[in-house]
Amino acid sequence: MPLEINQRQREGITVLDLKGRITVGPEASALREKVAALDLAGERKLIFNMAEVDYIDSTGLGALVVCATSLRKKQGNVKLVNLSRRHIELLVMTKLATVFETYPDEQDALNSFYPDRENKTFDILDFVQHIKKED
DSSP states (O other), rough: OOEEEEEEEETEEEEEEEEEEEEEEEHHHHHHHHHHHHHTTTTEEEEEEEEEEEOOOHHHHHHHHHHHHHHHHTTOEEEESSSHHHHHHHHHHHHHHTTEEEEHHHHHHHHHTTTTTTOOOOOHHHHHHHHHHOO
């Protein structure tokens, strides 16, 4: 299934609604190319809505990291929202949870771009402790 990327604006921030898989090949390339085009257009504050992403492989993770780090070098950022349990576990296992700012919902991610607003991030430590209790 090819990766669908739908773009919208919310409060001056670009939201990319991602649907499908972020994997080696055209999917990861499409994401990198989209972010590069947004960067050229001066749009460097992005939210990736991951609600409909069903699979991410190692190349997909690499594409996410490349997108985030390239924008940070230019005072931009990528925030992740609506992560599934599988996505969160993947970020924790690969130690990439420290690379990304993750939020439980879009409004919290939007608020994080504005210093005068309350900022509620997803608590990775709380999540890991919850998983350990389940096991």
